Amino acid sequence: xxxxxxxxxxxxTIEREQDVVPFRNRVKEYAxxxxxxVVNQTKLITAASELVRNMLKYADGGIVLIEVLSxxxxxxxxxxxxxxxxxxxxxxxxxxxxxxxxxxLGIGLPGTKRLVNExxxxxxxxxxxxxxxxxWKNG
Numbered sequence: 001x002x003x004x005x006x007x008x009x010x011x012x013t014i015e016r017e018q019d020v021v022p023f024r025n026r027v028k029e030y031a032x033x034x035x036x037x038v039v040n041q042t043k044l045i046t047a048a049s050e051l052v053r054n055m056l057k058y059a060d061g062g063i064v065l066i067e068v069l070s071x072x073x074x075x076x077x078x079x080x081x082x083x084x085x086x087x088x089x090x091x092x093x094x095x096x097x098x099x100x101x102x103x104x105l106g107i108g109l110p111g112t113k114r115l116v117n118e119x120x121x122x123x124x125x126x127x128x129x130x131x132x133x134x135x136w137k138n139g
Contacts, residue, residue, distance in 0.1 A: 087124050
């Protein structure tokens with residue numbers, strides 16, 4: 001397994017709905033910078049939008065780390081969403097298609113996972129949730 005090298009890093013605090021558009025724009029900027037196709041940019045931004053909205057809805061916001069990665073000849077974007085919300089009691093249930101605690105028609109966590117190359121979620125009830133996604137430029 002090849003090592004992932006972080007080429008650049010950025011942090012954004014998401015506290016309210018108005019923070020979503022600048023965040024999406026920043027993600028797009030990085031994706032364009034590494035030469036990601038429009039299709040992959042759309043997948044990444046869709047996944048990022050879902051996760052950032054979850055963070056606002058369930059945890060009153062949090063922090064997103066945006067990283068440009070290099071692995072061999074490929075480059076990609078890693079987004080790490082961290083919040084201090086209520087946490088997810090049953091991650092396996094939350095990862096099932098059609099599961100929603102809200103009344104939204106969001107794509108949910110399973111939909112988000114399908115849009116990216118790597119997806120990892122850690123959650124502790126009462127402490128918060130961290131979701132990490134990676135979309136490779138050619139993935």
